[in-house]
Amino acid sequence: MTVDALDPLIHVPARLQIVATLAALPDGDALSFTRLQDMIGLTPGNLITHLRKLEDADYLTSEKTGNGPASRTSVALTNHGRAALDTYTETLRSLLNGL
């Protein structure tokens, strides 16, 4: 097994942090964009680019509530995203055992 077996969407530092952070929430919960940014320490532009990639792959969903300055975007991991992280973790474990 090689590194190529790892999900390329998750196997990037920023996206790995995003997915691992959202996975710490109980199933059915979402995290606001600003709190996620605080926890990971990415710039807003950088974070939103990574979130878009994960959302396009159906690994997470986003929801915007409110309008104007009071608007708030929340993101949550989908079941597909949780399963992808589980698979990534298993693959990583197999790879490390083989090293």
Added chain:
Amino acid sequence: MNETFDSDTTETDKDERGLDPRDAARLLVQTQRRAQRELDFRSPWLSLLAAAAALVAFGAVWLSVRAQHPYKGPTVVGLLGLYAVVAIRIATVVYAHRRATAGVSGRSVSQRRAEGATLGVALVAVYVLMGALANNGASDAVVYGVYVGTATLIVLGTFWAARSALREDSMGLGLSIAIMLIAAGSAFAGPRGVWLSDGVGLCVVLLGYSAAQTWLLRASRTDA
């Protein structure tokens, strides 16, 4: 995504570089542990404060009743001490909880509201039953001593045990069972001794819980 931030594509492209599997595993574990720690309101210092609060609150009541012959129940000063400490304790927990769950929405928020309402009703029921006991001629020693000190802690312990079991929190479950055992055992100490026994017992158990939390926290930081 509907955010109106400018995407920093240069920075993102730089981040697209893959990771060494060992670095990836380390980053994954560190991120998971940090997220769990930041999203959880419980902490060793909060348990330490709870230990001190239990000792001061129950100690204040014990000081107010220890010389009563016959037993009449906690004095106004003793109860004021108890309620002041309980109010400070509630305020610190609410602050820590709000800080930890800032930005979190969804199912767990409504679950917590239902849990809070359940606990509130259970505590009101304890005091309604206390009124019924007094109304039916039970002695002050039973109503304002043994019963209220014991029943309140058993309700709190049962609530926290159920909550911990649902979340598969074995340390929380152990703490709840210890609280229920202390409450039941303290009832044998009589109307005056129940307050001292509850206060000292809770303080010891919470100190142990705080030490266990600190040990787990240090172990996870060392592993990461």
